Amino acid sequence: MFKIIKAEKLAENIYSMIIEAPRIAKSCEPGQFVIVRADEEAERIPLTICDYDRSAGTVTIVTQVVGASSLKIVGLKTGDCLADITGPLGRPSDFIDEDIEEVKKRNYLFVAGGLGAAPVYPQVKWMKEHGVSFDVIVGTKTKDTLIMEREMEEVAGDHLFITTDDGSYKRHGMVTVVMEDLIKEGRKYDVCVAIGPMIMMKFAAKTSLSNGIPTIVSMNPIMVDGTGMCGACRLVVGDEVKFACVDGPEFDASKVDFDGAMKRMALYKTEEGRAFLKEKEGLTHKGNCGNC
């Protein structure tokens, strides 16, 4: 059992939790994720690590309600316990293991869409701590769905660009519009890291790649064990089948088959897809798989 030190609502259906998990806090790095199980009957759900405190032995996770198992997680309060949290899983971001002097020579562009602000945050925090220059774009549907503005502002300052699809707050338009604007202003980037919904990553990567910027995306396919045993998270990267849990979750965007990956996600996320799944899964369809 893992104690919840603090549970907090960030936006409608989006909650943050600080969890006591000393082993994970000690070893996790930006880019990695955890698998959480709320209780005995719940699914194992992969969630990104949004922050960590090595000395306090805690990690922060952000959960968006999408089904019964994630609803169970956010239903837990400060002082309650999660049945399980396992990790850190996946490979850390590339820059963690690179020569820091090389990394410092680069200018990074981070692009976060929606919930993607959570996994992007520890990366920009790392950049700030290591004196690497960067800009970060945070895009969201509308003002009310924006998360982690204060935390981002603290580490990014003037390098933070917030945009809303409906123009209700700060800039108006998709993240790709801001990307184009910044590039037109003459800003030069050596690496782009785009994290968010699959469709947003597809178009963000298209924008950065067409401007000649090498781009990394973080894939979030369905997982069960998260340790390289079940193969549920397989993706085609280049011509190879890769497992997001052990080979990823971050991949070179120019090699990712977004349409193939989205095909599967779409099935779980649309009304039609859900009805289809219900038919396919028959009596075992719980309609609450965390991906529906």
Added chain:
Amino acid sequence: MIEVDMMKKVQVREQDPKVRATNFDEVCLGYNEEEAMAESTRCLNCKNPKCVEGCPVSINIPGFIQKVKSGEFKEAADIIAESSALPAICGRVCPQESQCEGKCIRGIKGESVSIGKLERFTADWAREHGIKPEVKAEKKGKKVAVIGSGPSGLTCAGDLAKMGYDVTIFEALHKAGGVLVYGIPEFRLPKDAVVQPEIENVKALGVKIETDVVIGKSVTIDELLEEEGFDAVFVGSGAGLPKFMGIPGEQALGVFSANEFLTRNNLMKAYRDDYDTPIARGKKVVVVGGGNVAMDAARTALRLGAEVHVVYRRSEAELPARVEEVHHAKEEGIIFDLLQNPVEILEDDKGWVKGIRIIKMELGEPDESGRRRPVEVPGSEYEIECDTVIMSLGTSPNPLISSTTKGLEINRRKCIVADEASGATSKSGVYAGGDAVTGAATVILAMGAGKAAAKGIDEFLSK
């Protein structure tokens, strides 16, 4: 009284195939006291027992069978416990026909003694009568870490605890048991009734189990040795990543690895309404492969309501699955499409599996495995309709441990290199066994390796 034909095994009771095809209850019901005592009269109590040689953990088989014969079941259980920590599991899933029973002298002219069913009876009797293993050894004051709580890890941990070591098992999943819990289905190996009590027995020996710890990620082997005060480590982390065929359409929705399909059903209990995890409940399922895992996946899909075909590229004689499993599968209505191999998975407009294109095969010259190599028959391709495809083609080793442990040698197949007799690896203090070393094999071979490594670790730490 049961009349015993010395040439034949006392028949074991099983659930009717038609009934069991619709439930997840155990197929084999096992012997009762009377049947076990009757079967035990068939043992010749050989002076030079071949059966023991055939057992990877060298159980004193004639010894325990003689105790069953005289109705001294506790004593029988004590004899098995000297060699095996998991008898109720082994009595169910060991391939006895190629091990102990394969060597049985009775088996030369008639049927061998039903050693597996007698072991199972004895272990079940002991559990039902609340008999727990005892620890007598003095504490050695040394700590051993065991990675993985599958058959090799549990065995190694149990043996080391009996010798007086302070043992902690680290398990990556939320539940202990490894393949016994996520892989082998309930109908072959009941989880709450059989696996859990045997794990509790290992814990009763003083073994601690820490779940949710992924070695190589949460903590490394080097950190266990250098920072957490462990004096030795046993790696029993299991087989790893599922293999796929690399044919077109394999990314279609409705294509699963057997590992995923079985994990959803067994570990996550997707077949039960009270658990959240879903599973594809196909109408027509094709399982590709012919091993025990393929049989488990096929029989699980059948129980979820599907018509199930097993597609295997060689003939029945080469099926790697146990004969008993194939027999049970056929009884339940699994259709075997032998000497056939998939070449493409067909998708509908939503990207879901709608069929599979298959080519017929014939057997050619023997290959390096000694089995006749299957060769495609030109122009024999045909399509069958299906909505789910389960790939059961084996696994390749997981790199999590080998890539994060300094000085741990792996071989060409990326398995950890370990000495068969002692489990010693290229790194001092680190031992390994089970599927992580051999690639996918059986529960009992993993247990044998766990046992050998416990001995190896004891020798190392006694120096």
